[in-house]
Amino acid sequence: AWSIERPPGDTAGCTFCHTSSEERCSTCHQRHQFDPRVARRAEQCKTCHWGKDHRDWEAYDIGLHGVVYQVNKWKPEQFDFSKKLSDADYVGPTCQYCHMRGGHHNVQRFGTVYTSMGMSMADRGAPIWNEKRDRWVSVCDDCHSPRFAREQLQALDEAVKDAGLKYRETFKVAEDLLVDGVLDPMPKDLCPDWSGQHLWSLKIGAYHDGEAYGGKTGESGEFRMSNCTDVERLCFESVGYFQTYIYKGMAHGSWNDATYSDGSFGMDRWLVNVKQNASRARRLATLEKKVGITWQPEEFWKTGEWLDELTGPYIVKNHPGKTIFDLCPDPGWLDTHHAPAE
Numbered sequence: 001a002w003s004i005e006r007p008p009g010d011t012a013g014c015t016f017c018h019t020s021s022e023e024r025c026s027t028c029h030q031r032h033q034f035d036p037r038v039a040r041r042a043e044q045c046k047t048c049h050w051g052k053d054h055r056d057w058e059a060y061d062i063g064l065h066g067v068v069y070q071v072n073k074w075k076p077e078q079f080d081f082s083k084k085l086s087d088a089d090y091v092g093p094t095c096q097y098c099h100m101r102g103g104h105h106n107v108q109r110f111g112t113v114y115t116s117m118g119m120s121m122a123d124r125g126a127p128i129w130n131e132k133r134d135r136w137v138s139v140c141d142d143c144h145s146p147r148f149a150r151e152q153l154q155a156l157d158e159a160v161k162d163a164g165l166k167y168r169e170t171f172k173v174a175e176d177l178l179v180d181g182v183l184d185p186m187p188k189d190l191c192p193d194w195s196g197q198h199l200w201s202l203k204i205g206a207y208h209d210g211e212a213y214g215g216k217t218g219e220s221g222e223f224r225m226s227n228c229t230d231v232e233r234l235c236f237e238s239v240g241y242f243q244t245y246i247y248k249g250m251a252h253g254s255w256n257d258a259t260y261s262d263g264s265f266g267m268d269r270w271l272v273n274v275k276q277n278a279s280r281a282r283r284l285a286t287l288e289k290k291v292g293i294t295w296q297p298e299e300f301w302k303t304g305e306w307l308d309e310l311t312g313p314y315i316v317k318n319h320p321g322k323t324i325f326d327l328c329p330d331p332g333w334l335d336t337h338h339a340p341a342e
Contacts, residue, residue, distance in 0.1 A: 004324075005194030007309045017048040037081040042069055042094040049095070052241045055248045055257070060095060062261075063254030068092030098139050110135060156250040159258060163243045166267045170238050173278045174202060174231045179212050182278075182285045183229055185297035187214040191304075192312030193222040196323040201232050227307060231277050234270045242266035 003014040027048075028039045038044060042060065050057035060066045069092050072078040078091040085096060085103040099110045110132075133153055140149035177183040178200055187198045203213040203221035215221065223236055242262055249258030257263060288295055307313065315324060 005311045013051075036084075040081045040085065040088075040094065040096050041073070042066070042096070045095045053244055055245050056095075056252070058261075059245075059248040059252035059254040059257050062257055063249070063252045065092050065253055069094060093139075093143075101135075101139055110139065152250075152253070156247070159246050159250045159264075160243075163246045163264070163267060166271055167235075167239045167243060170235055170267075170271045170274050171202065173274050174235050175208070177231060177278055177281060180282075182281050183231065184281065184295070185229065185301045187221075189297040190224075190301050191227055191307045191310065192316050193224060194311045195222050195325060196312050196315035196319070197222070201228055202235055227301065231274050231281075234274050234277070238267055238270040238274075242270065 003011040003018065008015070026034070028044050029035065030038050030044075046057045061070070069079070069090075072091055076082075079094075080088070080090075083089075085100060088097060090097060099107050101110055133150075136153065137146050137149040140146075140152070174183075178186070187200045190198065192198055193201065197215070197219075199215040199219060199221035200208070200213045201221050201224035202208075203215060203219075209217045213221070223240070224232060225236060226233075242264075245261060245263035245266065246258045249255060249261075249263055259265060303313075311324065315322060315327070319327060
């Protein structure tokens, strides 16, 4: 979605992985070598699987398993990459050893999918998630006891629950500002989001109903990474970045990453910042009301040389009254509880 919103030069890092590199053998096997020994090294995943909102490499690299790998990877007796994954007997796991169990190329089978294993407050006991967790334990069981593996999954659950408490508190402060009309600027005063709408960027699905959020019952807002209030941006980063650090860190045995490296401590910091921003906004609104000032949002929130290049303004200008969901009747992965197009 964020790549669709912006000019191509803004999202080179997105499109490199999510278009040209996805589902190609040469992405992992390297086009000019195509050597399985290369594809079995953990660094081969690093090009795509790192960064703020999918911190896989960092979590692995500074975790216990990653350190074992980095220290021993040049020793053939410890990591013999000439062997197939099904025959591998490494001294520590690589990305491929766990996520491509036995050489299986369906990485999703052992993937840390957000909704099922991590950031969402999903029912961890549901059969589909139980099956995936049992698969996880079966991999850890190569070196650890099943009890130890399940304890690590429980620790992951507890860390995610704590992170969820912080995020909901952060979110509630921002929500109250919007409902009370103190958020500056409000959604209606912004350049339209990438879908061509003026819904609140944190209104997801039917979670928030009513005109105060800028949309009808059941309509969704689209997360804004830019051109929104600092409060909304901090909310986005809290869950999109810091909670990801916690989740990925715990899932990869990198507890330091989950806590210090902008994980738990980062969420603490952003919660304080949101509260302080909210306090200042309310005090300012009180003073403005007392002296009779009616504040009008600055024009630079609505238009600008860069803003005019985004998808939202293009849709509004060229297809008045339409949204991207009207223009794409079968949106597929774009469909986030929007009303179906006619």
